[in-house]
Amino acid sequence: MTLKTEPFVLNVGPQHPSTHGVFRMRATLDGEVVVDIEPIFGYLHRGIEKLAEERTYTGVIPLTDRLDYLSSMANNLGYCLAVEKLAGIPVPERAQYIRVIMAELQRIASHLIAVGAFLNDCGAFMTPIVYMIREREKILDLFDMVCGQRLTYNYMRPGGVSQEIPDEFLPALDKFLKQMPGWIDEYDQLLKENEILLARSKGVGTLSQELAISISASGPVLRGSGIKWDIRRADPYSIYERFEFDIPTGTVGDCYDRYRVRVEEMRQSLRILEQARQQIPGGEFRSKVPHLIRPPVGETYAHIEAPKGELGFYLVSDNSIAPYRCHVRAPSLLNVTALRDLMIGWKIADLILIFGSMDICMGEIDR
Amino acid sequence: MKFERYGIGIAKGLRVTFKHLFRRPVTVQYPEQKLHMSRRIRGNELIWDKDKCTGCATCAKTCPQGVIQVITSVDAVENKYVVEKFEVDTGYCISCGLCIEACPYEALYMGYAYERAKYRREDVIQTNEQLLPSADRLRSGYMYPEIAAQLPRQTLLLERITEEEE
Amino acid sequence: MMIFNPDPSSVRQMPTLAPDWPGGFWWHWLLFTVIIIAFVLLLVMGYIWLERRAMGRMQARLGPNRAGPFGLLQPVADALKVMLKEDIVPVNADKIVHLLAPIIAFAPVLIIFAVVPFANGALLADLNIGIVFVVAISSISTLGVFMAGWGSSNKYSLLGAMRNVASVVSYEIPVVLSIAGVVLITGSLSMNQIVLAQEIPFILLQPLGFLIFFIGGCAEINRSPFDLLEADSEIVAGFHTEYSGMKFAMFYLVEYAEALVISALITTLFLGGWRGPILPPWLWFLVKVMVVFFVMVWTRTTLPRVRIDQLMALAWKFLFPLALLNLFITGIEILAWPTAIAWLIPVNIAVMVILVLLWSKLFKLGWGRVEV
DSSP states (O other), X not given: OOOOOOOEEEEEOSSOTTSSSSOEEEEEEETTEEEEEXXXXXXXXXXXXXXXXXXXXXXXXXXXXXXXXXXXXXXXXXXXXXXXXXXXXXXXXXXXXXXXXXXXXXXXHHHHHHHHHHHHHHTOOSHHHHHHHHHHHHHHHHHHHHHSOSSOOOXXXXXXXXXXXXXXXXXXXXXXXXXXXXXXXXXXXXXXXXXXXXXHHTTTTOOOHHHHHHTTOOTHHHHXXXXXXXXXXXXXXXXXXXXXXXXXXXXXXXXXXXXXXXXXXXXXXXXXXXXXXXXXXXXXXXXXXXXXXXXXXXXXXXXXXXXXXXXXXXXXXXXXXXXXXXXXXXXXXXXXXXXXHXXXXXXXXXXXXXXXXXXXXXXXXXX | OBOTTTTHHHHHHHHHHHHHTTSOOOOOOTTTSOOOOOTTOOOSSEEEOTTTOOOOOHXXXXXXXXXXXXXXXXXXXXXXXXXXXXXXXXXXXXXXXXXXXXXXXXXXXXXXXXXXXXXXXXXXXXXXXXXSOBTTBOBOOTTOHHHHTTSOOOOOHHHHHHHHOO | OOTTSOOXXXXXXXXXXXXXXXTTHHHHHHHHHHHHHHHHHHHHHHHXXXXXXXXXXXXXXXXXXXXXXXXXTHXXXXXXXXXXXXXXXXXXXXXXXXXXXXXXXHHHHHHHGGGOOSSTTOSSOOOTTHHHHHHHHHTHHHHHHHHHHHHTTOHHHHHHHHHHHHHHHHHHHHHHHHHHHHHHHHOOOOHHHHHHHOSSOHHHHOHHHHHHHHHHHHHHTTOTTSOGGGOHHHHTTGGGTTOOHHHHHXXXXXHHHHHHHHHHHHHHHHSOTTOOSSSOHHHHHHHHHHHHHHHHHHHHHHOXXXXXXXXXXXXXXXXXXXXXXXXXXXXXXXXXXXXXXXXHHHHHHHHHHHHHHHHHHHOBOOOOOOOO
């Protein structure tokens, strides 16, 4: 007698506690082992690229907030750089520094969530993410102080930032810079050497260098595989060439490497913040920009190193007040394309772990 | 993967969680304890200064969501516009603050309050008099540093923690 | 006969049950049934409260503090809320199995307490095979869990249930072997006798046995880091994904009642049960049970979850050989030096440390990627 078997198809998501949004994976299982997986997305599509064609150049900024809602400042920065490049708008010195401070704070905040969520996916019951959300809260307080919102900042403008930073901001930033290294050390104590975490994440979901490059992965996912590629260094935008910082890389490209790269990047961001804090000059926070920007006919692409990878904005102008076309190169979307190759052969538990280590933001994937 | 560290990593983690047992929790018990919001908070309402408004509708043009509606009539004697209807559908408002930034006559402000949820959809649409400033409709300092200076200092988690610890 | 074993006649001299108790056995039966049910339900509430509060504080939160002083009534409020909830049964569910599962999971947990002594002789039935009874009964809960997983017609539930069966079957062996070490020293299977034999808590004489029993026990009742069957980040809620209302409450109760069982067993077998100076015996018992549970909460707060193959590897490659060795060493010790307990304590601790270090180097945890 032969036993008949049929594949066990499991729908992970779109409503699942650890798919970080409305991501869906149709996993075919053999027992606990993932035989095949099909990532399905599009549940959060809001048509941001199309909406951008209907809005003025300034009016698009609130939309970019909603791309990767965990790093709005970085999105604002990327978009504003694109508009400035397109319309040739100069940015005052002070504004550049404010932008760098905000972008680096945002990187720490986003990585805190990424690392916390990753550890939570490992099954450390809420503790790491609660600690990390607490630190993120401090950063959000700073953002709140500057721009009055905690999630959708809408702070940067073509030609600078919307408002001068308040007087109490820099002292508060100093306090944060003093406290934060200690907190990061404590997180490392909590789980860095934990045997269970090592057993769970070392060697799991290894992304080879060739694959990482061929899917054009970016950000910590790429650097976890050991490729020293950081747009802040490779193609410096804003004033990043003035700062000293290292690019942390992993060795094999497993989940643990990606996690470590994020933690190390937080330390490097703190270094940049220290330097920016020392060097910040006085002066204007925004150059004179007309209320309605009409860039000359043309197209441009500006990219930045967002917390999740290379975030690019491709803008086409037809000399009207709204972009003719606005395309977003979302890092999460390109990183997520590696999922199938990484997950096959691992267990369901690893599937969640690998997904967590990619640090996905659905707002960015579906746009 | 071998069990190489003999549980030292686990012990370190356990130490961190145990230390937290004696730390002050950061929870804020919301309805009883309220923090001071940011001085620049973009609260969920708009505040309109009727006297300063000229009815130019720059705010309406700037609004990415198109939630502001301005209807004016011409006052030929005084040679100006009379605002007949200034309506904001705060239900669609994304609190981006672009209208405040755009207003050339400093007639629009963000609200300082953040507890403005309504039970009915029609209450969310605010017209003319409902938008005027009053004692419980304080103006936020968003884009107005001089108003921000009068508002209470924002509570920072950063400072709350440092005060409690050694 | 071991010197730890008390004179059987001395046990007889301190019965708590008066010989002229009216009605004799049946009154005793009724009294202890009521006590056990009340004890389990109350302590489970205490556990839920302790877990949520302690975990809250460890996570820099407050934990529930609204219902009653310090949130003590929170479990009551939860129970009320859950009772008022709609009971949803999936359309494709096997209705009878779905209904029976929580009951089958819950009953054995209560039955186990029949043989757990709260004070000297204060137990429902001083069975001479007490510990075997515990081992036998405690596995029945698994059946309830598997029924829940199967009956819900939900793939997540089935996965969770399969994981539970796998882990319970594997961990039963090292757990029983580690109990055997205790039984060897005591020379009796009766829970009351085991407690009476503990002039020194057996955690000192059987440190390795304690470690194995604690890990194995945690795995059997699916406490973190072995909470695979309801791994919320992987398989939503495991076997009770499709349960709501009272049935869910039963499973919730089972979860904590099982934790209570394991902490009561650890207390009885390794921590000297109700024995202790000054305080009354039942209070000692409660305090020890709470301390053991606190350690469980503590590990749950800190540790990530292991994977299913690592769980199996830990049972078969780490705990099982160590449990065998432990039994072997204990047997030799008892044969060779039946009178020398005092200097066996450092020896046993040294043996535990050496064995754990050695085995940590030797074994490999899990298989990793499978070619498909």
